[in-house]
Amino acid sequence: MSADTHPDAHGHVGDGHGHDDEEAHGSRKGYAIGFLLSVVLTAIPFWLVMARPLATQATALLIMAFAAVQMVVHMIFFLHMNRRAEGGWSIMALLFTVVIVLIALSGSLWVMYHMNANMMPMQDMSRME
Amino acid sequence: MTTQADLDRERFHLDEEPHHPEGSSTMLGFWIYLMSDCLIFAMLFATYGVLGTSYAGGPGPKELFDLPLVAVNTSMLLLSSITYGFAMLAMTDGKRGATQGWLAITGLFGLAFLGIELYEFSHxxxxxAGPQTSAFLSSFFTLVGTHGLHVTFGIVWLVTLMVQVQVKGLIPANRRRLMCLSLFWHFLDVIWIGVFTFVYLMGMLR
Known part of the structure; x- marks a missing residue:
């Protein structure tokens, strides 16, 4: 943001306060690593589903694991998330969001699955009147 | 002579207020906006997760989704992410021309992504198999469409910033704006990971 004196993205100069300019922009190497990892982490799940070398359940678990890892890769290499960004507030906001998302997703799926399983069949609903 | 007011001022007001440069809290604020956006997508994912198997006698994911097309689409978005990264690096080096060039390439990849998505939707x-056919398709179009809408506004924002950079150069305010858009753009790619995994790939496994 401000005209910082660090022109390059390498070397963590010890300014612990405020923002790190180099952290916020990343480095060529960081983007390259992130991109290569993303390509691999995208290609494998697509291949797993298109070629189907594994059983359905194993494939499902694997592609979800790959998605989770790729999200972390993007967070680190593209969004430059770390524990120090914005004095730690970014990671706090992120963790809070992740907790809410997990509760909302697992709760919705769990509750609605059981409701579906326990609800009377639709044909009977029409004859109830 | 020191009055009570003088003493209070000494006690409660610093001689020099802590220095907050303009825009110093923008990045954190924008990050928190992105987190709220993340919650919107989480709700749409949850809706899709609940309704995604209700076909109402209509077609299911296996008959509808074209995985090679989705793979191309995914690579468009991934490529646009890396080119935006190069734009940020060029910005750090203060190279206006290179920044503009990479931004333009990013925008083109974004447009390609949108074009493929619109082609898929129209198909x-x-x-x-429109959104009114079944609960599965309603939630599918809502989730994927909301992501596409975000990309659309990202492109509008990108063009706006390119004009800004052209007119005013890489001034601190424009650098800050480009960094916000960088977060937004990469964030959309993160959401897309969820979309291609849970909607398209998992859909083909059903």
Missing amino acids: LIHEG
Whole structure:
């Protein structure tokens, strides 16, 4: 943001306060690593589903694991998330969001699955009147 | 002579207020906006997760989704992410021309992504698999469409910033704006990971 004196993205100069300019922009190497990892982490799940070398359940678990890892890769290499960004507030906001998302997703799926399983069949609903 | 007011001022007001440069809290604020956006997508994912198997006698994911097309689409978005990264690096080096060039390439990849998505949508609707066909398709179009809408506004924002950079150069305010858009753009790619995994790939496994 401000005209910082660090022109390059390498070397963590010890300014612990405020923002790190180099952290916020990343480095060529960081983007390259992130991109290569993303390509691999995208290609494998697509291949797993298109070629189907594994059983359905194993494939499902694997592609979800790959998605989770790729999200972390993007967070680190593209969004430059770390524990120090914005004095730690970014990671706090992120963790809070992740907790809410997990509760909302697992709760919705769990509750609605059981409701579906326990609800009377639709044909009977029409004859109830 | 020191009055009570003077003492209070000494006690409660610093001689020099802590220095907050303009825009110093923008990045954190924008990050928190992105987190709220993340919650919107989480709700749409949850909706899709609940309704995604209710076909109402209509077609299911296996008949509708074209994985090679989704793979191309995914690579468009991934490529646009890396080119935006290069734009940020060029910005750090203060190279206006290179920044503009990479931003333009990013925008083109974004447009390609949108074009493929719109082609897919029109193809689905043409086949009679529009959003009104089943709960599965309603939630599918809402989730993927909301992501596409975000990309659309990202492109509008990108063009706006390119004009800004052209007119005013890489001034601190423009650098800050480009960094916000960088977060937004990469964030959309993170959401897309969820979309291609949970909607398209998991859909083909059903």
